[in-house]
Amino acid sequence: MKHLISFFTLVLFCSCQNNAQTNKTQEAVIQANPVEVPVEHGKAKAYFASGCFWCVEVIYESVKGVEESISGYSGGHTKNPTYEASNTGKTGHAEAVEIIYDPKIVSFETLVDVYFTSQNITQVNGQGNDKGSQYRSIIFYQNEAQKQIILKKKTELEQQLKIKVAAEVYPFQKFWIAEDYHQDYEKKHPNHPYIQNVSIPRLNRFKSKMPHVLKDNH
Template sequence: MNRILPVLALALLFSCQNTAQSKKEQEAVINAIPIEVPIENGKAKAYFASGCFWCVEAIYESVIGVEESISGYSGGYTKNPTYEASNTGRTGHAEAVEIIYDPNVVSFETLVDVYFASQNVTQVNGQGNDRGSQYRSILFYQNEAQKQIILEKKAALAKKINATIAAEVYPFQKFWVAEDYHQDYEKRNPNHPYIQNVSIPRLNRFKANFPKQFLKESH
């Protein structure tokens, strides 16, 4: 027993140090200077985290002006995150999407509206049964103009529903593309139980309530 106590004390010490280090690294991400992604071939990019990226990818691809939605990880402090590592909640990353869009067709403001209209805005650290920091809601801004758009829409929504909006607001730093099998998951796996019972119902709820002039006939 006397030998066990020092080992336990040492383990607790390292555990506390790791937690403190993680918090320090996460704070550095939150307080960083945003990185702006340049427009390329007339297409801009925006980044959002809103629960499982399988769901969010399909939602954004239903919006006119969105060329592609790519699943990945963002908002954390580790390099080269994987699905397995992200799911531990210890990388700081959330499942996120990279939205490639034509800013002449759809505005960043509309993409933020899509974001808030397609989720449970009051749920902390998750959406539905997908729970944990890796499923938390985050809007990423690349410049001060985008930050103000996000903050104003978030504040207006909080006032409208008289509730706290769970989504965090981060300066964009880097997007890590997820493994190939996660890409276009809904399209490639239409009969998967998760897609049938979670992704498609979430997409349909969004489409039923969002202004039709912004939505494609199919995606």
């Protein structure tokens, strides 16, 4: 029994040490200076995480002014994260999307409105049945102006609805593109049970709330 107690004490100690190290490493990500992605050929980029990227990707692609939405990983402390690694919750990364958009047609502020409107803003570490830190909500800013837009909208929502908004606010550092089979997943697999039962209903809920921002073919 003493050996067992010693063993479990050691495991607990190591676990606490690992968590402390992970938290310390992750805190450095949160406190870092934001990286600003330059506008290229008139197109800007924005980064959001709010659950499964299959869902988020198609929501943003329905918005006027959004040229493309790419699935990937962001917000963590490891390099070259994979789907399998991020699913362990140990990399710090969340499933995220890179939004390529025309700022003359759609503003960053509107993209933030889309972000909050298209999810359960109170759910911590997940959306629906997708649970875990890899599915947590994070909204990334690239400069102080974007940060203030995000914080203002988050505060307004909390005050108006008398709730706690779960979304974390991170300085953008780097976006890692996900594996090829994750890209345009809904378009390529329209009959997949997850797409039919989760992605499409979530998209339709968003469309009913913000019809004025939708592309004509949506």
